Amino acid sequence: MQRHFTVPANFEEAIAKALVDYKLSLSDSKELAKCVLALSDFFITQPEGQTPWHESWAQVAYLCYYLPLNAVRLRAVIGEGEKRGFFQDLEDVYDFGAGLATASLSLSETQNLKYTLIERATEPQRLIEKYFPFFKSQEWIRTIGSSQIKNPKKSLALFSYSLTELSDLPAWAYECEALMIAEPSTQQDGRKLMELRAKLLEKGFHVWAPCTHEGPCPLLTQSKTDWCHDRIHFDAPKWFLNMEEQLPMKNRTLTTSYLLMRKTKPEAIAAARVVGDTLKEKGKDRQMICRGSDREFLAWMHKFKIQQEIPRGALIEIPEGLQKVSNELRVQQEIIVL
Ligand SMILES: C[S@@+](CC[C@H](N)C(=O)[O-])C[C@H]1O[C@@H](n2cnc3c(N)ncnc32)[C@H](O)[C@@H]1O
Known part of the structure; x- marks a missing residue:
């Protein structure tokens, strides 16, 4: 957007x-x-x-x-x-x-x-x-x-x-x-x-x-x-x-x-959407994302030294093979905003 x-x-x-x-x-x-x-x-x-x-x-x-x-x-x-x-x-x-x-x-x-x-x-x-x-x-x-x-x-x-x-x-x-x-x-x-x-x-x-x-x-x-x-x-x-x-x-x-x-179906889109503002927590920053029925978060662990704040509502590409811990996808490279 x-x-x-x-x-x-x-x-x-x-x-x-x-x-x-x-x-x-x-x-x-x-x-x-x-x-x-x-x-x-x-x-x-x-x-x-x-x-x-x-x-x-x-x-x-x-x-x-x-x-x-x-x-x-x-x-x-x-x-x-x-x-x-x-x-x-x-x-x-x-x-x-x-x-x-x-x-x-x-x-x-x-x-x-x-x-x-x-x-x-x-x-x-x-x-x-x-x-x-x-x-x-x-x-x-x-x-x-x-x-x-x-x-x-x-x-x-x-x-x-x-x-x-x-x-x-x-x-x-x-x-x-x-x-x-x-x-x-x-x-x-x-x-x-x-x-x-x-x-x-x-x-x-x-x-x-x-x-x-x-x-x-x-x-x-x-x-x-x-x-x-x-x-x-x-x-x-x-x-x-x-x-x-x-x-x-x-x-x-x-x-x-x-x-x-x-009523017409749209073309499928391979993207997730950021649906939350940045949450600053001990050892990590998190933002909620939406790409299906699960409640999921992107997590930037401070130890990986990647800082990113994605605008709420933006569409993003989720890189392949992200480590998932509970409901968190751990970010290890900058996320691409579409
Ligand atoms: C909150 S205003 C929204 C105005 C405008 N759509 C906007 O986005 O700024 C709601 C409007 O709906 C009109 N309205 C409410 N009920 C209606 C009805 N049953 N039929 C026609 N107009 C109605 C009101 O007069 C009012 O102008």
Whole structure:
């Protein structure tokens, strides 16, 4: 996974233009931060509540905070999909709970597809049509059912931070050839996503990313606390950093939990994935890896004098013949990151 991301210039320009409507600019850090805090408090105190799109502070918070952050996360996920040819032969995208079209906007940067945005609130549509004119080939609808999926074999069902409120994927999504799901990288939502992976495998979908195998997920089946997530670096623009100074939450690195699955099988990939940050222990450093149903670690014994820290989420080549002690593969030569 590419590791460093920033806000695309055309997004930044559109956000700046939209803020004028609220008599604000990107340099009004304190006022912007107040709106962000208000929406963040709303999500904390009313986790089941609907995004209050009718409030101008919520619109400002989404525009200057959640849109850029989610766009950066999604760009990373889309990049992983593109490396594996995930979007090939798809034509239609159904973006459920689209909000400010964050996911579709990000995907449309590189994928020329027809985007249907399903969003029950009307304000996001108004904002996107007015300030993001470069986003073409889109249609907004308020609800969706199976009969609206015209060409399921060429369709992608897209859920970007919109599955949390649902107990299961809606029936129309199971009919689509492809699924792209991004969820908040919390223990609860992350583990729920791994359970959904197991269910989708049973229903005949195949995992294209992040997993390199289709066995039971070891983070789910062999631990009660782990959840699968990647880590990326956010190279925030100056205005964002200034706004963030007023906030208790910092975003120099961002985590993402996601699934890219299709009914078509992907080409097999002979790689493992690093699924843990470095653990410093007496005599060794360890990082958890995933390449099948076993919970395994790479271990760099200090006595071999090889120091390596692999980014969480990176794909790696496991050298042949590594010594395995319990659940540890002992590294004796530098690991190749793909
Ligand atoms: C957390 S926001 C995510 C927005 C966007 N997808 C993103 O990634 O930033 C969830 C969105 O789903 C919308 N939503 C929730 N339930 C919905 C439903 N049943 N039908 C349509 N939209 C819905 C909400 O209005 C809100 O805009």
